[in-house]
Amino acid sequence: MADPGATWLARVAAAVGPAHVLTDPADVEPYLVDWRGRYKGRARAVVRPGSTEELSALVRVAAGARIPLVPQGGNTGLVGGATPDGDGEALVVSLSRMRRVREIDVANATLTVEAGLTLAEVQQAAAAEGLLFPLSLASEGSCTIGGNLSTNAGGTAVLRYGNARELVLGLEVVLPDGQVLGALRGLRKDNTGYDLKQLFLGAEGTLGIVTAAVLKLYPLPRSRATALVAVPDVQAAVGLLGDLRSALADRLTGFELMSRFSLDISRRHHPDLPDPLPGHAWYVLVQADDPRAGSSVGDDLETALGAAAERGLLADATLAQSDAQRARLWALRENISEGQRREGPNIKHDIALPVSSIPAFLPQAERALLAALPGSRLVIFGHLGDGNLHYNLSAPEGAGAAAFMEHAGMVNRIVHDFVHAFHGSISAEHGIGQLKREELPRYKSAVELDLMRRIKRAIDPHGIMNPGKVV
Amino acid sequence: MADPGATWLARVAAAVGPAHVLTDPADVEPYLVDWRGRYKGRARAVVRPGSTEELSALVRVAAGARIPLVPQGGNTGLVGGATPDGDGEALVVSLSRMRRVREIDVANATLTVEAGLTLAEVQQAAAAEGLLFPLSLASEGSCTIGGNLSTNAGGTAVLRYGNARELVLGLEVVLPDGQVLGALRGLRKDNTGYDLKQLFLGAEGTLGIVTAAVLKLYPLPRSRATALVAVPDVQAAVGLLGDLRSALADRLTGFELMSRFSLDISRRHHPDLPDPLPGHAWYVLVQADDPRAGSSVGDDLETALGAAAERGLLADATLAQSDAQRARLWALRENISEGQRREGPNIKHDIALPVSSIPAFLPQAERALLAALPGSRLVIFGHLGDGNLHYNLSAPEGAGAAAFMEHAGMVNRIVHDFVHAFHGSISAEHGIGQLKREELPRYKSAVELDLMRRIKRAIDPHGIMNPGKVV
Numbered sequence: 001m002a003d004p005g006a007t008w009l010a011r012v013a014a015a016v017g018p019a020h021v022l023t024d025p026a027d028v029e030p031y032l033v034d035w036r037g038r039y040k041g042r043a044r045a046v047v048r049p050g051s052t053e054e055l056s057a058l059v060r061v062a063a064g065a066r067i068p069l070v071p072q073g074g075n076t077g078l079v080g081g082a083t084p085d086g087d088g089e090a091l092v093v094s095l096s097r098m099r100r101v102r103e104i105d106v107a108n109a110t111l112t113v114e115a116g117l118t119l120a121e122v123q124q125a126a127a128a129e130g131l132l133f134p135l136s137l138a139s140e141g142s143c144t145i146g147g148n149l150s151t152n153a154g155g156t157a158v159l160r161y162g163n164a165r166e167l168v169l170g171l172e173v174v175l176p177d178g179q180v181l182g183a184l185r186g187l188r189k190d191n192t193g194y195d196l197k198q199l200f201l202g203a204e205g206t207l208g209i210v211t212a213a214v215l216k217l218y219p220l221p222r223s224r225a226t227a228l229v230a231v232p233d234v235q236a237a238v239g240l241l242g243d244l245r246s247a248l249a250d251r252l253t254g255f256e257l258m259s260r261f262s263l264d265i266s267r268r269h270h271p272d273l274p275d276p277l278p279g280h281a282w283y284v285l286v287q288a289d290d291p292r293a294g295s296s297v298g299d300d301l302e303t304a305l306g307a308a309a310e311r312g313l314l315a316d317a318t319l320a321q322s323d324a325q326r327a328r329l330w331a332l333r334e335n336i337s338e339g340q341r342r343e344g345p346n347i348k349h350d351i352a353l354p355v356s357s358i359p360a361f362l363p364q365a366e367r368a369l370l371a372a373l374p375g376s377r378l379v380i381f382g383h384l385g386d387g388n389l390h391y392n393l394s395a396p397e398g399a400g401a402a403a404f405m406e407h408a409g410m411v412n413r414i415v416h417d418f419v420h421a422f423h424g425s426i427s428a429e430h431g432i433g434q435l436k437r438e439e440l441p442r443y444k445s446a447v448e449l450d451l452m453r454r455i456k457r458a459i460d461p462h463g464i465m466n467p468g469k470v471v
Numbered sequence: 472m473a474d475p476g477a478t479w480l481a482r483v484a485a486a487v488g489p490a491h492v493l494t495d496p497a498d499v500e501p502y503l504v505d506w507r508g509r510y511k512g513r514a515r516a517v518v519r520p521g522s523t524e525e526l527s528a529l530v531r532v533a534a535g536a537r538i539p540l541v542p543q544g545g546n547t548g549l550v551g552g553a554t555p556d557g558d559g560e561a562l563v564v565s566l567s568r569m570r571r572v573r574e575i576d577v578a579n580a581t582l583t584v585e586a587g588l589t590l591a592e593v594q595q596a597a598a599a600e601g602l603l604f605p606l607s608l609a610s611e612g613s614c615t616i617g618g619n620l621s622t623n624a625g626g627t628a629v630l631r632y633g634n635a636r637e638l639v640l641g642l643e644v645v646l647p648d649g650q651v652l653g654a655l656r657g658l659r660k661d662n663t664g665y666d667l668k669q670l671f672l673g674a675e676g677t678l679g680i681v682t683a684a685v686l687k688l689y690p691l692p693r694s695r696a697t698a699l700v701a702v703p704d705v706q707a708a709v710g711l712l713g714d715l716r717s718a719l720a721d722r723l724t725g726f727e728l729m730s731r732f733s734l735d736i737s738r739r740h741h742p743d744l745p746d747p748l749p750g751h752a753w754y755v756l757v758q759a760d761d762p763r764a765g766s767s768v769g770d771d772l773e774t775a776l777g778a779a780a781e782r783g784l785l786a787d788a789t790l791a792q793s794d795a796q797r798a799r800l801w802a803l804r805e806n807i808s809e810g811q812r813r814e815g816p817n818i819k820h821d822i823a824l825p826v827s828s829i830p831a832f833l834p835q836a837e838r839a840l841l842a843a844l845p846g847s848r849l850v851i852f853g854h855l856g857d858g859n860l861h862y863n864l865s866a867p868e869g870a871g872a873a874a875f876m877e878h879a880g881m882v883n884r885i886v887h888d889f890v891h892a893f894h895g896s897i898s899a900e901h902g903i904g905q906l907k908r909e910e911l912p913r914y915k916s917a918v919e920l921d922l923m924r925r926i927k928r929a930i931d932p933h934g935i936m937n938p939g940k941v942v
Contacts (some may be wrong), residue, residue, distance in 0.1 A: 107709050108827040159659075175918070175922075179918050186825040190899065191673055194923050199670075241578075246690040291717050292718060425662070427663045445653060447652050448652065451646075451670075451930070455670075
């Protein structure tokens with residue numbers, strides 16, 4: 001054929017079936033923009049392989065023709081990691097047809113799934129066997145497990161179960177040359193050389209495309225206790241965390257910090273939500289779980305909170321007396337983001353710090369931000385149990401969106417410089433993608449950046465895997 | 472100078488101080504042989520840097536002169552990974568002078584230590600603050616934390632706390648060119664690019680030298696329950712594991728399988744040890760821990776064992792009623808290796824399997840081994856909770872050592888081929904080193920081996936880091 005592009009696209013179509021190569025602009029459009037509409041790219045086509053073998057064949061074609069590939073799962077990312085760039089050269093590779101539960105091994109407490117299943121479907125497959133897959137995110141109904149693993153997703157249960165990385169025993173990956181790394185082992189100990197799967201977990205698709213994984217499962221919680229706790233200050237919240245860890249160990253599954261203002265905006269837009277402990281500056285939502293029905297976890301939490309109160313670590317507390325009350329306490333936490341959205345323009349950060357540094361970080365960063373942008377309002381909440389805060393700035397009341405958002409670069413710089421000074425991370429759980437790629441050199445050492453690039457070159461020498469992301 | 476060797480050795484001496492470059496054969500000798508005396512090598516010298524800066528300087532000299540470096544911690548490894556080869560070109564780099572506790576952060580539940588501290592010293596540093604560093608090995612009094620991390624050590628608490636890899640938040644590494652990767656972050660969430668520390672954990676010193684780490688700490692257990700359980704067969708033991716996981720969740724910290732014969736040889740050489748449940752084929756030693764003093768963990772274990780008995784998963788059980796009884800039950804388990812040593816020549820394996828495959832693996836492997844070596848005696852015990860068995864063969868009674876050990880290659884082949892057929896690992900926790908390097912190509916795919924080599928070349932292009940090990 002005269003058009004070499006047509007030649008390789010025909011070979012891609014032969015690999016995956018012509019019906020699964022989308023080129024009609026109306027079909028392709030949804031894959032070219034991230035769900036928040038912040039990134040928009042172009043692509044030659046969207047390809048939807050139905051199996052690892054088909055994906056391998058298509059990557060071989062792309063590698064031969066040096067066609068960039070942009071893997072995409074549920075397209076729920078927050079950093080533009082699954083959106084192609086603007087030059088229109090790339091193929092978007094959607095994993096949406098690879099949706100098999102390959103195996104569930106109850107005795108080994110493992111589940112082998114393909115990348116295109118949603119996180120909720122993975123949770124359901126485990127629950128159907130009486131087991132828990134503990135990763136849990138706001139977007140779990142639409143994000144895919146492949147995306148979760150490629151971004152090393154976090155969420156609310158990291159305190160107890162770790163990040164996505166910690167939940168993986170085995171991985172299958174299509175490499176940039178089309179070869180398949182088949183390492184779907186369900187082993188809890190394996191020291192036979194480098195742990196290759198670690199390379200691809202959290203690499204945001206820049207080293208290969210995750211197609212399947214062996215996941216760790218846990219006992220399902222069968223009793224649960226939830227408390228809203230008012231604390232005198234953040235230092236006390238950190239002390240309370242230590243006390244509850246000692247008292248409950250791994251039965252402590254949630255420890256969410258909320259500032260009074262973050263509760264206020266949650267309730268301002270949901271006035272039906274309770275305000276059981278009015279008049280305090282900081283709150284913690286505590287959750288504890290036990291695998292046994294009818295366990296003493298509620299009594300144990302109450303006892304531990306009583307002891308903490310005697311140590312001055314809490315000002316007041318209320319325990320949910322029913323699942324309905326529990327849901328309403330969690331709704332306070334879960335509606336902060338929505339409340340903030342309705343409150344007007346805002347600038348968000350996804351930061352992590354050593355838990356011990358958070359009490360010193362907060363006032364320093366606040367002082368600098370209020371000096372730079374007087375009247376702006378801090379919305380501080382997040383997973384204090386693992387040091388991850390959603391540290392956001394809402395515009396002063398009545399401020400225009402455009403004028404406020406002009407300051408985003410300056411605000412990011414202030415926040416991230418403080419985070420760096422306190423040995424923290426500028427991306428705790430959302431990743432780098434396009435959004436923070438240019439910021440990395442400011443906060444990572446030259447040695448780290450060089451090592452990342454060496455890894456990238458060693459595994460993807462032609463740079464076809466998700467170019468322009470991360471490294 | 473005329474001797475270029477003298478030139479660079481002088482520069483090494485300048486980097487670390489002449490007193491810390493050992494060249495006298497009597498001083499060097501202990502570093503050239505592994506503790507079991509299976510590997511013996513030669514070296515130009517032993518160098519003992521006192522700080523990361525000194526190590527960095529010496530690696531720069533070695534890199535420039537292309538001198539191989541063999542890092543060595545406590546020299547307690549089982550696969551020859553810390554012993555130089557026989558060509559006498561290498562420097563042994565002992566981390567024994569890098570022994571500082573750099574920081575303990577109680578509120579962040581982290582401990583920052585240098586590589587040369589022994590594991591026991593690390594445990595003690597944590598315990599002094601009321602916290603637990605849970606890694607625990609037979610050699611903990613002499614193995615070093617740097618070696619533990621470089622080999623991704625396992626041990627008896629992996630069921631609950633994971634391998635060494637899972638216990639690390641941050642790492643400092645001297646790279647093969649002498650640059651220092653300074654990533655000593657104490658963060659539980661950090662998604663800012665590739666997780667570089669994972670490369671060096673378990674790499675057995677072939678990619679760089681680990682000099683310090685930020686370790687995760689846990690609440691100290693303050694109440695404990697221990698039971699010896701007789702099970703009708705290994706399938707029942709696997710069922711019991713699932714039941715206890717559901718009943719106790721992460722309070723279940725130990726689940727050790729022992730065959731009757733392994734108990735017999737433990738007791739044969741320690742007749743004072745108890746035999747509370749005689750006449751069964753298989754036993755499990757169960758341990759459960761709770762961070763609270765006076766918790767219900769003992770009652771909970773007893774209740775769970777009662778329920779398992781009703782399901783036919785156990786034949787008999789006894790709970791330790793005192794710490795002394797607990798110690799004597801554990802002594803049954805801990806003396807198996809010594810009992811086996813006294814029983815005569817033996818061939819050992821450190822294998823992992825999906826827990827669910829172990830009941831099918833055992834009779835198949837046993838049949839093949841007894842057909843190949845009639846009269847030989849299987850000594851089967853290990854960490855069933857994480858699928859890791861020490862699967863050993865003792866010579867027939869009265870057999871000569873030399874004649875029996877001639878069959879080691881054949882026995883290894885039979886065992887490892889069955890392990891591979893059941894999707895297991897030929898090295899669960901001991902690593903590859905020199906011992907299993909030649910076996911890797913039989914059990915790892917060409918894709919995996921190629922990726923390992925690409926990583927090695929990318930990070931250590933001149934191959935000076937622990938050559939001849941792993942890859």
